[in-house]
Amino acid sequence: MENVNFIQMFLNWLATFEPRVLILAASCIGAGLAMIAGIGPGIGQGYAAGKGAEAVGINPKASKQVTMVMLLGAAVAETSGILALVVALILLYGNPLVTASGAGIILAAAAIGAGFSMIAGIGPGIGQGYAAGKSTEAVGRRPKFQSAVVRTMFLGQAVAQTTGIYALIVALVLMFANPLTKLL
Amino acid sequence: MEPITGRALILACSAIGAGLAMIAGIGPGIGQGYAAGKGAEGVGRQPEAQGDIIRTMLLGAAVAETTGIYGLIVALILLFANPLIGLL
Amino acid sequence: MEPITGRALILACSAIGAGLAMIAGIGPGIGQGYAAGKGAEGVGRQPEAQGDIIRTMLLGAAVAETTGIYGLIVALILLFANPLIGLL
Amino acid sequence: MEPITGRALILACSAIGAGLAMIAGIGPGIGQGYAAGKGAEGVGRQPEAQGDIIRTMLLGAAVAETTGIYGLIVALILLFANPLIGLL
Amino acid sequence: MEPITGRALILACSAIGAGLAMIAGIGPGIGQGYAAGKGAEGVGRQPEAQGDIIRTMLLGAAVAETTGIYGLIVALILLFANPLIGLL
Amino acid sequence: MEPITGRALILACSAIGAGLAMIAGIGPGIGQGYAAGKGAEGVGRQPEAQGDIIRTMLLGAAVAETTGIYGLIVALILLFANPLIGLL
């Protein structure tokens, strides 16, 4: 009794659960964390929507073109939201951690770590949406340069995606190929 | 005395996960509000294009809503149809 | 002496989940405030289009409110119609 | 010696949930401040439209306040009319 | 030897809840600062409208303060008139 | 051997609460910096209105400071006049 401090008591309490329980409980939190990435596309696409509305007002003749560029750019900006949703759905419906071998506490922490990692998707979502909005504006002003503008937009959006991809990779490593369990 | 079961721990963490998932709603709120502001500005400047402006604003806002819906869906799954309980 | 039960743990975490879900309200607050600002600016510049501007602002703001409402609904479910307790 | 009961845990987490819910107030604060800035700018440019500008600003700001109020309501429910205790 | 009671846990979590509630203050700080900037800009451009600009800025800033005050009130309730203790 | 008492837990959580409350300071920092930028811009454009611009900037910045002060006050209460200890 004397050597037992509250940290040890908490860890002992955690250890009273089956490893499977810890993993499943942590997966609930990880799934919630991953969805926070959705902040990004929401802001970014909303910016594109505003720029689209503005551009259509300024140049109603180009309204079809403007709308198309807005939707194209916004589609790219959706990526991080979809990736986060996929990670959350994997945790909920195809949880690889449950069948993985290794200490329950590490696998449970991996689910939470994967959720944290996906939050990075906020960045690409906002950034790509901004690019979509600016491209929409530019095409509304000078529709004939659409291809050059859209090409630049895609190039810039691809560059802006990278940190979201890094985060996805770290999340997938944590979920499917956790190197930490082998260190135990 | 009934101790905390594994099932209870998972359900407790589901409540927290559901709350976290809703935080995604910050994004569509900011983005669609920006669109609303630009739409209002545009309608004031080009009242004749009001239809096009509002249609574009709403279309863009619909696109911006999706991640908020994703968060809601994940929260509702955690609350009403938690598939992880079945894995216990 | 009544120890902490699984039921109590779920309810405790539901209180935290409800609080987290409300954080979504940051978004509509920022977005609708932007719309308010653009609306006020527009009305100052084109007073004759005041009706159109305000109508567009309010329409857009209504769209921007949704994710805040989602957060509120999830919080109220956690507080008043907690489905997790039934799953225990 | 009275140990920590489930009831106490729920009330403790309600204090944290109430604090979290208030964070929603960031949104209206930013948004309404933006509206205030745009209103002040507009009044400086079109003093003759002052009434319209301020009315639009306040209307939009009222809309932007809602999610902050939602957060406050959820916090007050957790503090003064905690429904979770009854579910124990 | 006096162990940690439920009462102590609630009071401890109330300290954290009070701290969290103050975070709402980020919003009014940003928003009112924006209004200050726009007010200063406006006064520089239309010194003759200084009174109107400052009055509108202050009116809008007062509106933007509310959610910061809500946060403060919830924190003060948690610290000085904690209703959760009575529910134990 | 002196174990952790309820009093110690409250004081420990007060340290965290005090830290959290200071986070409110993000808001005034951003807002007043915006005002500073707009003030500097305005003074460059209308040097003759320098007095009015700076006065308006400082007035607005004072308003924007309040929620940062609220956070500081709550932190200082938690650190130097902790009312929660008395409730134990």
Place this chain on the structure above:
Amino acid sequence: MEPITGRALILACSAIGAGLAMIAGIGPGIGQGYAAGKGAEGVGRQPEAQGDIIRTMLLGAAVAETTGIYGLIVALILLFANPLIGLL
């Protein structure tokens, strides 16, 4: 063998509280950087007003620094003059 005492818990949480308080520094960093940018822009456009622009920028930046200093002070109090220990 020395167990974890209440004093140790308070000191440990003070380390976390000190770290949290520093997060306030995000605000002045963003705000003063904005002022720096506007100052640089202004000096480029009106080099003859350089003195006034820089003076206004620095005055505004000093105002924007305060909440960062508050955070630092609270952190230093927690680290070097911890009043919570005395309350134990």
Place this chain on the structure above:
Amino acid sequence: MEPITGRALILACSAIGAGLAMIAGIGPGIGQGYAAGKGAEGVGRQPEAQGDIIRTMLLGAAVAETTGIYGLIVALILLFANPLIGLL
């Protein structure tokens, strides 16, 4: 019941630390997206300067990537070359 060892705790916290480090990726995502938008705008305005614009955009974006890479490196170290285990 499988006990949690110190080694397991370090590895578990390394998984969480790796996840936290990746959050840095928010920054480059926003920043490079801004650059992409400005680049696309510039190409629309001065198509003849397309080469220069895109080259500058990519150069600046490369610089903006670094802190995201730092986060990735720290995460990979925690996952694949964990130095903390060796210190146990």
Place this chain on the structure above:
Amino acid sequence: MEPITGRALILACSAIGAGLAMIAGIGPGIGQGYAAGKGAEGVGRQPEAQGDIIRTMLLGAAVAETTGIYGLIVALILLFANPLIGLL
């Protein structure tokens, strides 16, 4: 076999506190980057004022760095000159 002592807990929490304190660095990073952008813009428009622009940009950026330095100092104190250990 040495269990967790109070000293160890303080040092462990100091590691977390040091990490938290570094988050302040978000602010100067954004702010100085804004100044860099405005500086680059200004130099492109008024190459003849390059010296003044860059000097103002660097002066303002130095001011914006301070809270990042405060965070670093608090982190280094926690890591290398931890005063909390002495208070145990």
Place this chain on the structure above:
Amino acid sequence: MEPITGRALILACSAIGAGLAMIAGIGPGIGQGYAAGKGAEGVGRQPEAQGDIIRTMLLGAAVAETTGIYGLIVALILLFANPLIGLL
């Protein structure tokens, strides 16, 4: 059953601290991206000033990088030269 040692706890928390410290990287990422965008815009408008623009952009971006580097250094210290272990 081998209990957790203080050393293990410090190392575990160091992993989390290292992850938190990297979050600072959000700032330089946003800021330098802004500078990249302004640089690209400037080069499109004044191709003849390309050298000056890019040099200023890179100089400003270097300044904006520092707090990201501070975060990296603190993380690397926690991982590879952990001074806290020596204090145990």
